[in-house]
Amino acid sequence: MSRVIPLLTLALSAPVFAAPAAPDLLPFKATEKVLPNGLKIIVVPTGFPNIVSLQIPVQTGSRNEVEPGKSGFAHFFEHMMFRGTKEYPPEKYQDIITRAGARQNAYTSDDLTNYHTTFAKEDLETVLKVEADRFQHLSYGEDVFKTESRAVLGEYNKNSANPVSKLFEAMRDTAYEKHTYKHTTMGFLKDIEDMPNQYAYSKVFFDRWYRPERTTIIVAGDVEPQKAVALVEKYWSKWQRGTYKVDVPVEPAPKAALYKHVTWATPTLPWVSVAFRAPAFSEKQKDQAALSVLLSLSFGRTSALYKRLVQDEQKIDQLFDSTPNRVDPTLAVIGARVKKAEDTVYVRNAIMETVAKLRSEPVGEKSLADAKSALKYGVIRSLDNTEQIAGMLASYVHFNRSYGTLNNYYRVLDSLTPADLQAAARKYLTDEGLIVTTLSNGALPADIGELPKLAALEPKLNTAKIDLLVQKSALPQIRYKLVFGAGSAHDPQGKEGLAALTAAMVASAGSSERKIDEISKALFPLAGSFSEQTDKEMSTFTGTIHKDNWSQFQDIVMPQLLAPGFREDDFRRLKDAQKNALLLDLKDNNEEELGKERLQTNVFAGSGYGHPVLGTVAGLDSITLDDVKDFYKKAYTQGALRVGLAGDVSDAMSASLLKSLSRLPAGAGLAATPIPVGKMPNGLEVEIIEKNTRATAISFGLPLTVTRSHADFPALWLAKTWLGEHRASSSLLYQRIREIRGMNYGDYAYIEAFPRGMFQFFPSANLGRKAQLFEIWVRPVAPENAHMALRIALTELDKLVAKGLTKEQFEITRGYLMKNVFVMTSTQDQQLGYALDSQWYGTPEFTKLMRDGLSKLTVDDVNAAIRKHLSAKNLSVVMIAKDAAGLKDKLLSDTFSPIKYDGNKPKELLDEDQVIGNLKLNIKPEAVKITPAANVFAN
Template structure:
């Protein structure tokens, strides 16, 4: 629930997933319903936000901003506080801004954690928080009738936060667990080293998480924590943003009522200024495990300003020069295929920061070539201005992109929070976009000459293998510049139309084809074919030409492949519909299928499997492995990405053949939403009529995974700091099953994803501080560590009940497994109480609207309902929940779940040692940094002695390198 993020600049639209995993540990999910009124593109110089805000500063300095959005039923409250890692000025005290993001959920005398959580749960709300370099933001989205309640309890915790030393020390263990979780990502380490090289004095020297030595010492800093809170959590540093279905006068009065007594502070900030850089620097990170090399080139960047042009100009310049429409992207990623990721990042920060250009290189020997290509491009930017046309396209994409994102209340409030915090002003974002509108090619060139200079350059590399020796010698940019080289009829299917006033048009094309259709020995073919359709261009246009054509429209065309479905999603503003359709639909109906794109995308898919999943992400790795084990021998028995051997075996002819067989009209479901006209629907159907008639691939048979006999464990041996655990069993319950709502309620009580009210989270993470979170599922949730809600269009004929134990310290792995099984056994044997049943049902009756709030979710869930042959999802769930009894839920638990027959996957370093503990049923002790209640210690003894009865032959050890190899 408690996560750390960095706010993303408006122009960084090309950052790959691996970089986002490091820079954006959690991206807040949009959670509100479509509005009857929506934003339209603003003319140059006009306000980009179409909403009228009410602003008031209370006598104590608290700023209140109320924004009626026109979206019904929901309200989103965001509370950005002007404190982040930038404010951690004392040596040895880094990480405390992020730490308080955690501690703020520890309660007050009036609202201890369980009472506070009960109120949030009763409101059907979802909430979270994030920390950046410059701010900490707390946000909650809920039904409008609960506004006063939410403001009351939020005001209480900001004014009266209270936590004993025991809770403080427990939370410090969780924060260390979060650091350990991030340690598997090489990009995270590279950015740590980059910052230490770039800053000698300013607090931007450390990341939001802080220095490891400071995190490890946090249990000893209880008294300082109170000093930090007293300094920074004050009304004059805080803004309360209230957006949604709200009456401004009443909302302001509520804030005055509950927040007006909060006292101002007196502490004066003294963040040290960073001296001017004294020369180019190079740093290298030697990574212990195999991964692709990383190369970044960074420069000092100006602070954010909504009045001066420098920061906006530099951000725009790098996005144009290194983004997907750039010449260098085409050269390195598409044509030469030396790089599988190229990105730029110019963050909005209070003080001067870093602008970064980075690449993930396929071969170590090419790292020097790639670095020099980046430097050559940087050098040219100082001498050659961008064209007026390219800049105009970028402005258009930027503006339309912002408008596209404002499709729900939480997205609006979240966008505001990321800008409001600078001056606590609603007008900041509008002023900033006026600056963007005013940019000229000369402004961009001036920014290049001022900031892209030798003295301010920091080059950082990371690799497992040796890089060319010359990479440590940095050339002058002038030398790099000198050495640069110039480089028809109606279709036979219905269209589901969800009409609204949103000007953004979104459509989904769902084909009954997925990884379950992969031929044996060609595992990964469905995913690679979809990638080739979406990202290899059409017969008429190469992919770089498609990207350039879509850029000024801020439009997109993307793919998602799962076991039974492949979905293509298109999005554009209604003003650009005809132009967009002519660019995007040929990708599907007349694909280019070029050999160079095939090589590039095949490499990218294998890297996604071997590097991004297996090597750099223990959590998703464990979840995928559990799915594969339970469904071994079935069409679900391999990851959607395939296997290493299967990907290697795929040829371009295989892709062409799969495309011809799978993408036929009879296999297609179509949905479209937004301010859709009949003519738009007709033109979409006309374009899709070019697909061949036919029924597509043969349907996959009904299937079910193998039920384990007792506890069956696979231990994946990997060199890692933490131990990741997933376990589960196959279930026959899908959305079309009569027990779906009952089992959904049970898993919500046991382990709702990213919800701190759930039982597993409370007992393992909150009470014991063992890890970062503990969740349960009855539907597959790919990429769960990156998002709040599952994507739609993941329909499956067979599902898995699963418990996800996020990484724990290795010495606590055995205990954590026992603790989760202990709680599951109590649920299976004892069921839910009437009170737990009613509380969880009340939460779900409201939360079902939150999880289906965005345009994309609503359209996707509607198509899923067609596939499952069920009513619309929210109606189906609310009607089923209303009819449920606690007896129904407990009967479903006993029928479908087990705490004895389970398949488990554990990823850890000492596999043999863990196996000995498991098969010997050795007692598993646990030690705490803080005092715990005797009742918990007594329960620990009971859990530590719990007999699991795991047979030696039921435990298998697999080296990580062998998993998903074939």
């Protein structure tokens, strides 16, 4: 159920300022009340209709894990809170959430755990009632506890494929001696592995920290404050205040610079991080806000160092900074991914040279003013839906349990001067507070661990007619989407990746007038963005800006589309970045997305959908800058374009956008692609990708001719939702594989492509396709359970195909979807994107399409569609495993698949396991192949 979400990275501290009061950043009137038991209530009417977001931040994070050997329990309880109570056991609780059409989740950070649910306003009392029950009466047995502990270990294993996660884990372990920030939110691995033995302590942890005086109830959206407060009082007032007190260990002052290297087992580019001790959050002091703004200016996309290392010298392909908001002193981090190991010392020194300069030279007034402007408009831009507003509040409320914290923080931000930033640099960017961490697969230069003194470093100086769809609203943030009919299905043979690289050159390589760094600097004070997304059939450019800055924004970004720079150095940089995204970010560092992408390419092999959008290694290697120019000239025409515009749009804005786009050449664009014909498997056809990994990822599916324009689309959408909706814990596969057996982190089903699924709650818009894939995604399981996990998933799918849904299952799922369709299309970006997709598919607006289609369905319609389009017998399967040969032997031998549980399980489940474990898959030897990971997406 969890996702660890970083909070906004700007915070503060230092002398109390005295300045004229700045206007509130949040324009809403909040009602606040503290109950006698200490519970804080904050009610915020947002003005958005129909939707309510309930956020419950608890002042309990990994910071509270003070006993040795007990790390990871704050995050663990984020999981356990979904295990139910005597009054509302998990299945009953999930039924209520489903009937509310809600999507819910939770996340844990260093300082808090936040539980959030977004639902239709009519269900407010019901949701408050069941939430109150689980906070006050959480109930679970030792067997359930042990099962969930294995799921938590599965989550750790999932994250272990990401080198950045390991880099931060090692950095924090090195930096801290006593404070609990020494471990990450997940906890130390040895503690996670020991969790099944900590049942008694889990009760102690919950009793200590889940108390009303540490908790805030945020109710935002279409609410009446007094009624909402009364409902909270009705169900939460009997919760008893706690008495436990503890002092989190104080970290001693640092004495010397520290260095730590992490050896990574699989291929990856080297990483270098340079961190310093940073101050705690404050809504009254200046230090952290000053330090955060300073590092953002110095290492962000508009910085001189970014231009030098990423664009000009192309030593690195990623540069980031982070100064998180934390209750106690934390770490401010600058990180870079280096293209060649021999350049790691050079990159480290370049970062430290920049740091040294910050201590001696103040930033300019204009640069600071631009940073403040970008932050202000950036926050306003994000407040386009109730859930986002409530979520942002939760990330600040937990500090002092006050609505005013965020507004106070931005008043501090407004007060910053160049002198404040320089003072923060001198105070915190010191040799004693320095922690350098590196990660690599191979050897780094011998002197990487010999850290220079900051004082000794001197920074090196660099000598037709276009139809327009308008969605007018009161939002001051303007957003437009330009959707061209040019996707990876149009890639010429041997030039796979060309469509994506061309779009990247348009959005990220500047115009003929300005280089990309100049554009980034110009956009920074406006908090504007212009980005691209490429898929199989379309490339989409999204521009977003506050209405106050419309004209200036258009003058900056439109030349990128109409007169791209097409510089050779940008071409090399972006081509390298795309190749790294294919080889490292997808293939080497992400088994889950790799499995899903490989399944797509296997099913549609031989068609335009038969390679990743990113391309292939050989295809990218063959692409030249002339290829990009030629593709751009043919693809980006007026006839290939669909345009959408949303927000508080004036007629002048619409006219100016159309006038600019009229400069595109006339013409229809690229020729239409044929409808791809997927390969229907004969039995189970398995590819095992051999890769050095802790866990085994599984994806399987078959081609679908059903798209949104097909009559059976609503029926299959309902079926996949019941079977395994993305990130929904109430769905069948999630319950059968993750919940009752604790085998992994999640199990989902799809009838539409969902790239980047492990990073998003809802799919992106503008991924229209002419053919789709039915897919089941079994998130990584322990290798010894891979055969059994496949058998379980196939068993549940076979039951669905053979028996269909019951009337009750159908009605519950349809009721959920009738409401949830509003939740999944609630943001400005989603609404605009889905509207353009409806044009592409030739269907009614998406919510109307789904609600009309769902309302007309019968359970017989759904079951007929399932039988017609789905199969549990003929499927393409992709598995990613370390011991590929051993897994192949198990699959072909069809031997019994045992499964071992840490706790006791009901006899009914054990009997079922015996049956499923003996299920004959009847896989033919010729239907199983092993592919080394190095060969994947090579050609």
